[in-house]
């Protein structure tokens with residue numbers, strides 16, 4: 001400090017001195033000069049931001065690129081064998097036993113380029129999803145003699161996890177050869193393939209419709225007959241009439257079904273008319289009907305744009321389709337619907353109940369001991385592991401309440417249980433129990449800060465306790481309720497284990513219609529994204545092909561949870577604004 | 585808990601002669617510290633003393649009659665033997681040192697103290713002849729007959745409009761026209777209409793402190809109460825806002841019966857018709873404001889209004 005600062009002669013001087021002292025304390029980036037704690041706390045925050053950002057970024061990249069086309073390579077090995085397939089990993093670390101062998105065999109193999117393995121997915125012919133023929137091969141990089149990228153190598157999916165790799169060599173319509181070089185075959189394939197697949201889908205839809213119509217007709221006639229039999233005493237003639245009507249309907253339906261079969265046969269014949277010959281590595285060729293091919297792709301041809309397009313198409317398929325032949329082939333649509341449905345059921349149950357309970361605790365309980373005990377109980381509830389809630393839900397809902405309901409209302413379908421097993425409703429209830437403490441506690445905390453002066457103003461106006469709660473306390477509590485809902489959704493999304501006990505399943509096998517919202521049934525088993533992630537991670541040994549799906553599924557779950565949270569946060573900030581007291 | 589009407593007043597009996605009374609100094613200004621001490625010491629010992637009520641106050645038609653009213657927080661007695669008729673259409677102020685029970689008395693009138701844990705009362709009050717402390721009384725309906733303004737303004741976090749019509753809303757009134765009329769007339773009465781008529785939809789918390797307090801007064805009178813209870817309505821306000829509220833009180837004279845608590849003696853002497861001096865839960869003297877401030881009968885009152893108290 002200079003002497004002039006120590007002896008300010010006037011107020012102005014003093015002020016100037018302060019300014020210059022402050023200026024001296026300003027460090028980099030306009031922030032105050034560093035204090036040790038400043039750096040420490042800032043560093044901690046930076047670490048948090050980095051780890052959150054890193055987590056999201058990594059998952060985003062891996063998830064978004066899950067369906068990016070992978071190149072197909074042709075490898076010739078030093079022992080003369082050749083492989084054609086999709087590269088799953090360019091340089092995977094070798095298995096433990098291989099590593100031991102390596103160390104024993106040669107001390108010279110220190111070049112890291114040659115130690116690793118290449119993981120390739122090659123053609124597999126059998127549809128069995130077992131690892132013996134999943135088509136995944138592990139090739140030591142040391143043993144690779146040459147590696148080429150064949151521009152016209154294509155991958156053909158035949159459904160049921162069967163995928164063939166090869167080059168197209170010929171394209172036939174009926175028995176006439178139309179094209180015999182890949183550059184001409186492939187565009188033909190793409191247009192014709194779309195065409196015949198569409199034809200088959202249309203035929204399938206028509207079949208479904210006709211069968212449903214026939215079913216409905218016969219069922220109604222049968223009901224009429226049963227009704228007529230029931231009052232046969234009164235009019236025996238009616239029974240005969242009904243029997244006749246049923247017989248007539250039967251014969252009509254048979255005719256209708258015959259016609260359908262005929263039409264389907266025609267369509268089938270017409271869809272079978274295009275064939276493509278694909279040649280594999282070891283001289284095998286496949287003669288494939290276009291209509292049997294689920295998907296064909298030529299990744300080595302793909303430029304960036306077409307890769308983006310393919311990737312988006314695969315994403316769309318992934319998000320909008322349901323169960324396929326194997327986990328790898330299935331989309332996650334039912335899991336998305338299940339997750340949303342169970343979260344919604346939970347929210348609808350937990351928010352009103354939790355809010356009411358919190359109001360009771362805060363507003364109606366006069367006895368401090370009772371209030372204390374209730375609070376302790378609720379906080380303890382929050383600490384119970386979620387799997388215990390699962391067991392509790394199983395015991396209470398599936399094994400106690402469910403069978404009672406079945407006996408009461410669904411006796412005619414027994415011994416097959418309706419509610420006496422896991423299902424959407426019970427899962428929602430279990431999650432609601434699980435998240436109840438969170439909602440109660442945050443609502444209570446919000447109610448606690450309602451100024452008593454405002455409460456008294458309401459009473460002084462002649463409001464009853466309920467009117468006060470509803471008109472004055474509730475607006476104050478709304479942000480807290482939003483916070484509670486937010487936390488509840490987050491906790492529910494994290495709880496996979498209890499769901500497995502009360503109705504979440506690996507795969508729903510229903511007709512496609514079962515998977516839309518309008519046809520969701522409360523007693524129906526469902527899929528859940530969290531459980532799906534779990535399955536993808538642990539239930540298959542085909543690690544290389546499921547990994548990308550795992551990332552993609554986790555990304556979808558994350559996006560859903562984050563967007564639900566965003567809604568809650570937006571509501572909360574709107575409600576909070578209303579309470580913001582301007583400094584007076 | 586509630587002394588339902590068992591202490592009804594006997595007509596013609598004046599408070600002065602009802603009990604044996606410690607020596608009361610009836611000569612204002614006589615500097616007799618002993619006498620002062622006698623009365624105050626008697627109060628502190630918890631002995632019964634009787635209120636000096638001027639005849640002018642007794643001649644008025646009472647809107648609210650308080651009879652032998654006692655109030656306890658737990659075991660602590662806060663109000664002792666309050667006897668006081670509140671005149672109709674007049675402004676009655678309660679003055680007294682801090683902590684003497686003015687707010688408590690006010691809150692007992694509309695039974696807000698029912699909400700406090702472990703409080704109990706004895707004695708009776710009656711509003712326009714109807715008893716307030718009776719097991720059969722509907723407290724909610726009772727509070728609707730009164731309006732209350734608190735020391736600290738306490739608008740709801742709702743729009744200005746919803747704040748004013750709150751008492752009507754909870755009465756279940758839905759007709760837009762009635763609500764609009766009540767809102768406008770109440771806001772006009774508190775001279776707030778011109779300031780907020782374009783901001784009726786705004787959050788009440790965005791008004792200034794003085795406006796908020798006037799809004800609270802508007803809310804208190806929206807449902808046409810039989811009596812208006814005001815607990816230091818100006819204590820948090822600047823002189824201009826205070827003057828506005830005093831003007832309001834001036835206008836309210838005749839049309840509203842008001843029980844007002846204030847620490848501002850000038851305000852009390854300017855605005856009110858009757859004044860009661862309270863000390864340690866008792867009303868010592870009650871009479872026309874002018875007399876209380878110029879020629880009180882008790883030396884203690886005189887000391888208090890001249891600022892020599894304590």
Ligand SMILES: Nc1ncnc2c1ncn2[C@@H]1O[C@H](COP(=O)(O)OP(=O)(O)OP(=O)(O)O)[C@@H](O)[C@H]1O
Nearest residue numbers: 657660662681682683684685686687688689700847
């Ligand atoms: N909720 C309560 N519980 C226990 N005692 C209380 C409570 N509220 C007030 N008291 C006591 O009652 C007495 C009277 O309080 P009151 O608020 O009526 O005083 P006051 O005359 O309004 O004072 P002031 O002029 O400072 O507002 C005080 O001694 C106070 O300590």
Ligand SMILES: [Mg+2]
Nearest residue numbers: 686687688815
């Ligand atoms: Mg007070």
